[in-house]
Amino acid sequence: ASLSSRSANLSLVARGETLRTLQQNGLTCRKGGQVATFRVSADVRAPDEIQDVILLAGKAHHLPDLVQMIQHAVGPQTCVIPVVNGAPWWLLPQLGIGSKAVASVNSILDPENRLSALPLTSIVGCVAYAFARVEKPGEVSVEGPSRFVIGDAVGGTNTHARTVMGWLGEKDALFQISSDMKTEVWNKLSLNVATNFLSVLCETTLQELVTDAAIRPLVTQCLSEILMLGQACSIEGLFPVTRSMEIIGAGGTHATSMLQDFRAGRPLELAALGDVITALGRHKGVSLPTIETLLGLTRYASTRRNTTHTKGTLHVH
Ligand SMILES: NC(=O)C1=CN([C@@H]2O[C@H](COP(=O)(O)OP(=O)(O)OC[C@H]3O[C@@H](n4cnc5c(N)ncnc54)[C@H](OP(=O)(O)O)[C@@H]3O)[C@@H](O)[C@H]2O)C=CC1
Numbered sequence: 001a002s003l004s005s006r007s008a009n010l011s012l013v014a015r016g017e018t019l020r021t022l023q024q025n026g027l028t029c030r031k032g033g034q035v036a037t038f039r040v041s042a043d044v045r046a047p048d049e050i051q052d053v054i055l056l057a058g059k060a061h062h063l064p065d066l067v068q069m070i071q072h073a074v075g076p077q078t079c080v081i082p083v084v085n086g087a088p089w090w091l092l093p094q095l096g097i098g099s100k101a102v103a104s105v106n107s108i109l110d111p112e113n114r115l116s117a118l119p120l121t122s123i124v125g126c127v128a129y130a131f132a133r134v135e136k137p138g139e140v141s142v143e144g145p146s147r148f149v150i151g152d153a154v155g156g157t158n159t160h161a162r163t164v165m166g167w168l169g170e171k172d173a174l175f176q177i178s179s180d181m182k183t184e185v186w187n188k189l190s191l192n193v194a195t196n197f198l199s200v201l202c203e204t205t206l207q208e209l210v211t212d213a214a215i216r217p218l219v220t221q222c223l224s225e226i227l228m229l230g231q232a233c234s235i236e237g238l239f240p241v242t243r244s245m246e247i248i249g250a251g252g253t254h255a256t257s258m259l260q261d262f263r264a265g266r267p268l269e270l271a272a273l274g275d276v277i278t279a280l281g282r283h284k285g286v287s288l289p290t291i292e293t294l295l296g297l298t299r300y301a302s303t304r305r306n307t308t309h310t311k312g313t314l315h316v317h
Pocket residue numbers: 013014015016018057058059060062065066069083084085086128129130131132133134257269
């Protein structure tokens with residue numbers, strides 16, 4: 001919605017009920033008590049013309065399918081920006097684990113290797129700090145300020161990221177450029193690993209996670225483990241645990257995106273936030289007992305969510 005007010009020719013890719021609503025009624029956004037509806041062009045796939053910038057805003061497990069909807073619109077100069085949580089596929093070759101391990105960890109995120117259709121030189125990495133939720137198809141609410149940190153996935157010159165800033169502008173400081181995306185991704189990943197599983201298991205808010213006497217030590221332990229793994233991957237400038245705890249607490253009464261998905265019966269981002277991390281831990285020889293336990297319990301809860309007990313019989317939907 002914010003982008004549609006800029007001088008860009010904007011198209012959205014969507015499916016099902018969301019697509020129908022966008023085409024018929026436009027995109028409705030709620031922010032700070034204000035409601036605005038934007039007329040947008042929407043279809044099941046990207047326009048045939050080569051695009052300047054493509055934002056891939058979906059859950060990590062949506063990316064391989066989403067790429068198929070847009071790859072025909074990627075030209076030599078196109079900047080593709082995956083706006084996703086978790087350890088992204090483009091970061092794996094930068095973690096010092098060797099090419100065999102990269103391929104093996106990558107297969108967790110992208111079993112059919114579809115993301116390799118995007119040249120790494122076209123990728124602008126993005127770390128999202130936002131509290132947004134889909135209220136119903138075609139209707140999104142955003143709470144508080146949002147911030148998106150971007151930087152070229154490879155090359156280190158941020159040539160593409162600067163081009164993107166030229167297109168998206170610096171209005172509202174919505175987008176910021178970083179010259180160290182490895183650190184940016186890992187710092188955000190740490191917050192997600194330390195809170196998303198627990199938010200589902202305890203069905204609670206970010207603030208509660210860092211104030212409750214029983215849960216706080218688990219958050220701290222997850223942060224220490226992911227910090228150790230980041231250091232083992234030679235990532236510098238990572239937040240100390242105390243700083244991450246402050247950031248989590250500042251999240252207040254918000255429900256994490258994983259808790260929202262859990263409540264809505266949608267698949268959880270367990271691969272990008274969990275399986276990839278435990279696999280990296282094994283490759284680096286870093287033990288992650290708390291993260292592994294919480295990941296296992298969250299997977300159990302998400303499987304069990306789809307079951308009901310009636311008269312002693314277990315029904316699996
Ligand atoms: N929400 C937030 O506040 C934050 C989110 N993030 C991260 O950002 C990323 C995006 O999250 P978010 O926007 O909340 O995700 P949502 O699940 O709310 O939205 C993803 C959208 O992508 C659509 N989609 C998925 N696959 C396809 C496809 N093949 N074709 C067309 N549409 C498709 C889904 O459609 P459908 O509804 O039909 O499934 C859905 O509307 C995630 O990694 C999340 O963890 C990070 C920070 C904050």
